[in-house]
Amino acid sequence: MSYQEFLVEREQIDYFIRRGYLIKRIYENLSGTFVEFELKRSNSSREQKLQKTLHIYNADARKYVSSLLIQQLKQTAAPF
Amino acid sequence: MADLSINLAGIKSPNPFWLASAPPTNSGYQVQRAFEAGWGGAVWKTLGEPILNVSSRFAAISFNGQRVAGFNNIELITDRPLEVNLKEIYETKKRFPDRALVASLMVEPKREKWHEIVKKVEAVGVDGLELNFGCPHGMAERGMGSASGQVPALVEQQTYWVKEVAQTPVIVKLTPNITDITATAEAAVKGGADAISMINTINSLMGVDLDTWNPIPHVAGKGAHGGYCGPAVKPIALNMVAECARHPRIHVPISGMGGVSSWKEAVEFMLMGATGVQVCTAVMHHGFRIIEDMLDGLNHYLDEKGIASVIDLVGKSVHKYSDWGDLDLNYKVAARIDTDKCINCNKCYIACEDASHQCIDRLKDAGGKEYLKVREADCVGCNLCSIVCPVDGAIEMVEVPSEHPPMTWNERQAAIGVLASCNIDTK
Numbered sequence: 001m002s003y004q005e006f007l008v009e010r011e012q013i014d015y016f017i018r019r020g021y022l023i024k025r026i027y028e029n030l031s032g033t034f035v036e037f038e039l040k041r042s043n044s045s046r047e048q049k050l051q052k053t054l055h056i057y058n059a060d061a062r063k064y065v066s067s068l069l070i071q072q073l074k075q076t077a078a079p080f
Numbered sequence: 081m082a083d084l085s086i087n088l089a090g091i092k093s094p095n096p097f098w099l100a101s102a103p104p105t106n107s108g109y110q111v112q113r114a115f116e117a118g119w120g121g122a123v124w125k126t127l128g129e130p131i132l133n134v135s136s137r138f139a140a141i142s143f144n145g146q147r148v149a150g151f152n153n154i155e156l157i158t159d160r161p162l163e164v165n166l167k168e169i170y171e172t173k174k175r176f177p178d179r180a181l182v183a184s185l186m187v188e189p190k191r192e193k194w195h196e197i198v199k200k201v202e203a204v205g206v207d208g209l210e211l212n213f214g215c216p217h218g219m220a221e222r223g224m225g226s227a228s229g230q231v232p233a234l235v236e237q238q239t240y241w242v243k244e245v246a247q248t249p250v251i252v253k254l255t256p257n258i259t260d261i262t263a264t265a266e267a268a269v270k271g272g273a274d275a276i277s278m279i280n281t282i283n284s285l286m287g288v289d290l291d292t293w294n295p296i297p298h299v300a301g302k303g304a305h306g307g308y309c310g311p312a313v314k315p316i317a318l319n320m321v322a323e324c325a326r327h328p329r330i331h332v333p334i335s336g337m338g339g340v341s342s343w344k345e346a347v348e349f350m351l352m353g354a355t356g357v358q359v360c361t362a363v364m365h366h367g368f369r370i371i372e373d374m375l376d377g378l379n380h381y382l383d384e385k386g387i388a389s390v391i392d393l394v395g396k397s398v399h400k401y402s403d404w405g406d407l408d409l410n411y412k413v414a415a416r417i418d419t420d421k422c423i424n425c426n427k428c429y430i431a432c433e434d435a436s437h438q439c440i441d442r443l444k445d446a447g448g449k450e451y452l453k454v455r456e457a458d459c460v461g462c463n464l465c466s467i468v469c470p471v472d473g474a475i476e477m478v479e480v481p482s483e484h485p486p487m488t489w490n491e492r493q494a495a496i497g498v499l500a501s502c503n504i505d506t507k
């Protein structure tokens with residue numbers, strides 16, 4: 001069921017967002033949408049970048065992540 | 081009662097309903113009877129060098145009991161000498177000075193030919209000219225009609241020649257047998273057209289007789305492509321009118337036609353930018369008297385809406401007609417079945433199961449009675465079930481609130497692009 005697929009993929013997206021990841025890049029090809037997330041962590045000595053990529057199959061989830069991106073761009077004047 | 085009068089590029093008529101250039105405007109006898117019935121204007125059957133016609137000429141598609149859902153013809157322009165037509169035009173205008181009388185013209189693409197006919201026709205007192213760049217058959221094989229109308233440079237050039245001598249407003253009638261009608265519409269504007277009209281008929285072959293294997297219609301067993309019109313072409317015509325109306329460089333008034341059969345289509349055309357409409361097939365099917373229902377219906381509609389003048393309708397929906405990339409991807413509707421109205425025919429279930437997204441469930445209530453229910457979360461809101469449902473109101477498409485603000489494809493792509501450029505910047 002497509003709604004179930006959407007829920008699963010939305011949860012995967014939300015998982016990273018909840019942990020403070022930002023969407024760093026979105027690219028698309030015949031297989032769907034690939035979303036690269038990035039989390040910058042800095043401790044006293046150095047800055048660390050954590051990167052994760054999600055492959056989104058579901059059409060509604062692809063809309064969802066695009067809406068989140070627009071929201072992110074509005075909130076963060078300089079995203080990266 | 082609302083004011084139904086219109087003024088199309090200076091051509092005034094008491095209502096927006098004109099007869100299109102076609103068999104109903106072949107003679108003074110016909111046009112005068114049409115004016116007596118109440119038609120606001122008429123575009124005379126195209127004038128030019130008198131032609132020879134074939135027999136038979138017409139064919140129609142009847143679809144599931146609706147006769148003349150689409151109509152086709154292989155008729156050419158007038159077969160009567162210019163002087164005969166001009167005499168009748170003069171008499172008609174004299175009897176009905178308040179109606180719009182427009183002469184449709186078609187000659188070879190030569191400057192002197194256009195000058196000659198324009199001067200002769202204007203001398204008898206027409207209110208305007210319509211240049212027929214649209215006829216798709218016969219005349220096109222001789223370089224006229226749609227053969228001229230498909231080439232923007234020829235449209236511009238010939239419009240220009242006409243405007244060199246014309247004293248009355250010039251309407252350029254466009255052919256739909258072209259991928260992008262705004263290309264020829266813009267050429268007409270560049271040539272100096274005061275208005276454009278559309279659509280002429282669409283290239284068509286109506287059918288093949290299954291017994292004789294003759295094309296339909298046929299002339300001694302042979303056929304040639306004809307021009308399609310009538311109710312079936314309305315969506316094509318309406319789109320072309322709307323595309324021209326929203327085009328920034330096409331700023332002249334539009335006379336809309338193609339499948340106008342009642343006041344309702346007239347309102348649609350006007351909302352999408354037409355200043356008035358022309359009618360052919362509906363009159364060929366039902367006669368001049370349909371104008372009575374058209375006027376009544378339009379009057380009632382305007383009164384109900386509290387609109388004082390029909391002109392206030394013109395173009396009101398144009399800003400709502402856009403490109404796909406500007407539509408809101410986050411807007412969502414879902415089907416909802418009213419079990420009280422549903423007759424359990426299962427048409428919607430089959431349609432969704434076989435041709436859409438398999439989201440209508442067949443369930444049983446506590447008493448064992450079968451009913452249908454849409455799983456709204458899975459419904460993509462395609463409308464198919466409500467289109468095939470035979471019971472009015474049994475399926476309603478309801479808006480589902482979105483958790484996100486509107487987002488168009490263009491906005492989405494721009495946002496993805498911003499990310500890409502930010503990433504490049506940081507490298």
Ligand SMILES: Cc1cc2nc3c(=O)[nH]c(=O)nc-3n(C[C@H](O)[C@H](O)[C@H](O)COP(=O)(O)O)c2cc1C
Pocket residue numbers: 100101102103125126151152153155156157158184212214215253279280281309310311313337338339340358359360361362
């Ligand atoms: C039999 C027939 C003859 C026509 N002849 C002409 C013509 O001489 N000149 C012209 O500009 N259009 C001609 N047309 C096209 C109509 O004026 C009109 O553009 C077209 O039929 C679309 O309108 P409708 O759907 O109301 O019929 C003709 C149409 C039909 C059906």
Ligand code: SF4
Pocket residue numbers: 414415431432436437438439440454458459460461462463464465466
């Ligand atoms: S709108 Fe489309 S997807 Fe939704 S129930 Fe109807 S047919 Fe199925």
Ligand code: SF4
Pocket residue numbers: 417418421422423424425426427428429452465468469470471474475
């Ligand atoms: S198509 Fe309409 S009437 Fe038929 S089962 Fe569906 S809702 Fe009921």
